[in-house]
Amino acid sequence: MTDKLQKPEFEAEIYYLTEKEGGKKNPIHSGYRGQFHYGERDWDAPQEFIDKEICNPGESVKVRMQTMSPDYQIGHLYIGKKFEIREGAKIVGKGKITKILRQDFNYWDFDTILKTLDSKIKPYDGDNLTGFKIDFDSHLSTLQNVQSVEIVETGQLDCMVVIFVKLDNKYNTPRFVTDRIIDCWKSNLALSNQLFKVTIDTKMIGDKHLVNRFVLTFVTWSSIFLTGQIIIEE
Numbered sequence: 001m002t003d004k005l006q007k008p009e010f011e012a013e014i015y016y017l018t019e020k021e022g023g024k025k026n027p028i029h030s031g032y033r034g035q036f037h038y039g040e041r042d043w044d045a046p047q048e049f050i051d052k053e054i055c056n057p058g059e060s061v062k063v064r065m066q067t068m069s070p071d072y073q074i075g076h077l078y079i080g081k082k083f084e085i086r087e088g089a090k091i092v093g094k095g096k097i098t099k100i101l102r103q104d105f106n107y108w109d110f111d112t113i114l115k116t117l118d119s120k121i122k123p124y125d126g127d128n129l130t131g132f133k134i135d136f137d138s139h140l141s142t143l144q145n146v147q148s149v150e151i152v153e154t155g156q157l158d159c160m161v162v163i164f165v166k167l168d169n170k171y172n173t174p175r176f177v178t179d180r181i182i183d184c185w186k187s188n189l190a191l192s193n194q195l196f197k198v199t200i201d202t203k204m205i206g207d208k209h210l211v212n213r214f215v216l217t218f219v220t221w222s223s224i225f226l227t228g229q230i231i232i233e234e
Contacts (some may be wrong), residue, residue: 004048005046005048005064005065005066006066007066007102008048008064008065008066008101009065009066009067009070009073009100009101009102009105010064010065010077010097010099010100010101010102010105011050011062011063011064011065011097011098011099011101012062012063012065012083012095012096012097012098013060013061013062013063013095013096013098014047014055014060014061014063014085014093014094014095015059015060015093015094015095016028016055016056016057016058016059016060016061016085016092016093017057017058017091017092017093017094018057018058019057021057021058022090022091022092023057023091023092023093024057024087024092025057026057027054027055027056027057028054028055028056028057028061028093029049029053029054029055030047030048030049030052030053030054031046031047031048032046032047033045033046033047034047034085034086034087034092034093035085035086035087035088036065036067036083036085037083037084037085037086037091038076038081038082038083038084039076042086043067043068043069043072043073044067044068044069045065045066045067045068046065046066046068047063047064047065048063048064048065048066049061049062049063050062050063050064062098063095064101070102070105071179071182071198072198072200073105074104074105074195074196074197074198075104075105075106075107075108075195075196075197075198075217076105076107076197077097077100077105077106077107078097078100078106078107079097079098079099079100080096080097081096081097081107082094082095082096083095083096083097104195108195108197110158110159110219110227111158113195113219114157114158114219114225114227117221117225120223121221121222121223121224121225122224122225123157123160123224123225123226123227124160124224124225124226128224129153129160129161129226132161132226133151133161135188135189136149136151136161136163136189136230137149137151139184139188139189140163140165140181140184140230143177143180143181143184144177144180145167145168145176145177146165146166146167146168146177147166147167147168148165148166149163149164149165149166150163150164150166151163151164152164157227158227159217159227159228159229160226160227160228161226161227161228161229162228162229162231163228163229163230163231164231164232164233165181165230165231165232166232167232177214177232178198178200178214178232181214181216181230181232182196182198182216185216185218185230189220190218190220191220191221191222191226192222193220193221193222194218194219194220194221195218195219195220196216196217196218196219197216197217198214198215198216198217199213199214199215199217200213200214200215201213201214212233213231213232213233214231214232214233215229215230215231215232216229216230216231217229218230
């Protein structure tokens with residue numbers, strides 16, 4: 001029997017296409033890790049079959065899945081979300097999420113979160129906001145390959161600050177920088193309560209994937225709250 005996933009994050013039902021439909025010729029086994037594709041991006045996510053060990057093309061199977069890049073899935077998934085399983089550009093399966101096991105994977109937006117906050121929790125302003133801006137500048141500016149940090153107050157509750165991060169020209173891959181920004185947010189900047197989600201677009205230059213645009217959208221709160229985005233773009 002295939003080893004179970006250590007930390008499955010969601011459950012889904014997947015229909016595997018027949019060879020005639022453009023799918024696979026051979027049976028699919030539990031543990032298969034075809035590309036988990038949604039939002040025009042591929043992600044690595046091994047599957048653990050729930051109700052059988054083998055799925056033949058033309059059949060459906062219930063699965064648990066665990067992504068290899070969880071920080072990039074947080075805040076994006078929901079029950080009923082459709083996705084594809086691919087091998088390169090070839091679609092071999094079509095799936096739908098049936099259960100979210102890791103709660104921070106659940107989709108969220110500013111309007112929903114702000115409505116759920118206790119009315120006693122007020123937005124950052126004045127000296128508190130100034131202090132937070134200093135923290136953003138000091139922590140992000142020291143990251144490798146960060147050239148400068150610009151912080152803009154918007155005056156809008158649903159996105160109170162936008163932090164523009166400019167990179168130098170020496171970084172090799174988007175993950176080299178973006179993983180560190182995500183870790184900096186979680187380790188040094190977020191308050192005791194926080195939600196974030198990431199979107200990233202890349203482009204090819206030669207044989208390298210480089211950042212075209214990266215956005216970390218966040219809300220964080222204790223007795224006061226802050227909303228905003230950290231953005232890298234050309």
